[in-house]
Amino acid sequence: MKPYKESILIVDDSYDLLEVLQRQLQANGYHTYQASNVVDAIDVLKGSHVDLLITDMQMPGIHGLQLVKYAAEHFPKIPRLVITGFPSVSGAIEAVKSGAVDYLVKPFTQGELLQAVDTVLHTRRITKQANPKMSGTVSSYAGIIGVSDAFQKLIEVIGRVKDNRATVLVQGESGTGKELVARAIHYSGSFSKAPFIAVNCGAIPENLLESELFGFLKGSFTGANETRAGFFQAADGGTIFLDEIGNASSAVQSRLLRVLQEKEITMIGAVRPQKINVRVIAATNVDLYGMVQNGTFREDLYYRLNVVNLRIPPLRERMEDIPILARAFIQKFSREFQRDGITITEKAMELLMRHSWPGNIRELENVIQRAIIMCDGEISIEVLPDFLKYQISNETENSQELLSLQEVERNHIMRVLRAVGNNKTKAAEILQIDRKTLRQKIQ
Ligand SMILES: Nc1ncnc2c1ncn2[C@@H]1O[C@H](COP(=O)(O)OP(=O)(O)OP(=O)(O)O)[C@@H](O)[C@H]1O
Ligand SMILES: [Mg+2]
Known part of the structure; x- marks a missing residue:
């Protein structure tokens, strides 16, 4: 499938992890090199063509950060992905400061690894590409x-910003x-x-979010043993x-407002602010304006964040994107599970629509992933989850005129038949009637 096999250099002092990463990446069509320390890794960088560097941070001898710095300086075109063992922010921050493009926090799943690799490699592809015509x-x-x-x-707005x-x-x-x-x-x-630093404000405990976002000075609160x-x-x-x-708590909200207004941040415990040049992209799946109206979100901050509003419509409002x-x-997923050539039947696609x-x-995405696992070369209705087959969307239900029981029964039978590709045995099973009754009803 891949026209070109990208080469990835993996650096980790744990042979087990090297082995696992190597297998997962190779299974997904990448070529890999391994090194268990920074010195060997530099040899590989010098002697081979590498498209991506993945390195652990904590290694005996020279630290992974040194490798990131070295690569950023001598091989700036090779993107760098860092694996960090710290659940907190400090490792990641140092890594990006030293020139890593992205980071993965251990433990991570194969999916997360592949997603990160794809994004980091993709970055280069996008920057190489000409701008897409609008x-x-x-x-x-x-x-x-x-x-x-x-x-x-959506992409027009992305192009503008x-x-x-x-x-x-x-x-x-x-x-x-x-x-x-x-x-x-x-x-x-x-x-x-x-x-690019992603912070999930919902996943970090409220009392920590402020210090994680803005940093703190040593001694600014109990437990602040170092400046970070x-x-x-x-x-x-x-x-x-x-x-x-x-x-975001009200304390975080007011600090954010200041960042956006003054383009400066004040670390916790500091008196003097420092200038900062960061683009803020905020996201929410709740009605933020509603929160403004009921007083739980600052109105001034809302308007500062909402300079460019990008509303992504739900999939049901753009069904034509489904196929x-x-x-x-x-x-x-065919590639991920090494199951090339998987197709989908028209009926199954109809059901998705x-x-x-x-x-x-x-x-x-999850439905397709599961279907790929369940199917033998072709995704048919049978391998799609049941809820797809019976679900009556609320919209249809609400907009439906009031029908007689007979009409509802007729419509429902037709629906089920369509959903199972006219397979009467399956339809009878779903409707919990015997085939004979179904045949009579069809007639
Ligand atoms: N237009 C698209 N094309 C391809 N993949 C997409 C598209 N939109 C979303 N995805 C995929 O769908 C999944 C969910 O996307 P993402 O995590 O960005 O959603 P989200 O809006 O941040 O969701 P949440 O609110 O739950 O955090 C990801 O795997 C993403 O790659
Ligand atoms: Mg999200």
Whole structure:
């Protein structure tokens, strides 16, 4: 499938981890080199063609950060992905400061690894590509796939903001691609070489968020045994992605306002602010304006964040994107599970088109992933989850006129028959009637 096998150098002092990473990457069509220390890694960098460097941080002898620095200086074209064992921010921050493009926090899944590798490698592909034409149908832009008008509009806005530092508020239901869009803005723009730091404001305990974001001085509170930079400092020159912004406490909100107004941050415990040059992209799946109205989110901050508003419509409002997305996911997972050549039947695609996808693109992705595992070369209705077959979307239910019992029965039978590709045994099973009764009813 891959026209060109990208080469990845993996550096880790643990042979077990090297082995696992090597297997997972090779299984997904990458060529790999291994090194268990920085000195060997530098030899490989000097002597071979490497497209991506993945390195652990903590290694006996020379620290992984030194390797990142070295590579950033001598091989700036090779993107650097860092694996850090620290669950906290400090390792990651140091890594991006030293020139890593992205980082993975241990433990991570194969999916997370491949996603990170793909994004980091993709970054280069995007920057190499000419800008996509905004006219005509673009079907993929920086990993965002679609054909709908909504998709076209989305990439048009991305094109407008990618090279400036305007603050962007991305709104959309869960699974609509908010983070993907934020990454696309950063990685396709002029500041893509600078760090992209994603912070999930909902996942960090409220009392820690402030110090993690802005950093703190030694002694500024109990437990502050050292001075430490925050996410904002780490993102300097690049982008900070504040996910689930609705979860920010009022203290964080007022500090954020100051960052946006004055372009400076004050570390906790510090008197003097420091200048900072960071693009802020915030995202939310809650009605932030509603929070403003009920007094839980600052109105002034809301307007500061909402300089450019990017609303990603739910999948059910752009059904025409489903086939191309489904096909892209089939390709992606066929490759991941080494099951090339998997196709999808027309009927199965029809069923995908009829679902209302409350979990949006993430849900579609999961359904396809499962179907690839369950199918033998072809995704048919049988390997799709049951809820796709019976679900009556709320919209149809609400908009339906009042019908007689007989009509409802007739419609429902037709629906089930369509869903199972006219297989009467299956339909009878679902309807919990015997085949004979079903035949009579059909007649
Ligand atoms: N247009 C798209 N093309 C291809 N993949 C997409 C698209 N939109 C979303 N995805 C994929 O769907 C999944 C969910 O996207 P993402 O994590 O960006 O959503 P989100 O809006 O941030 O969701 P949540 O609110 O739950 O955090 C990801 O795997 C992403 O790659
Ligand atoms: Mg998200």
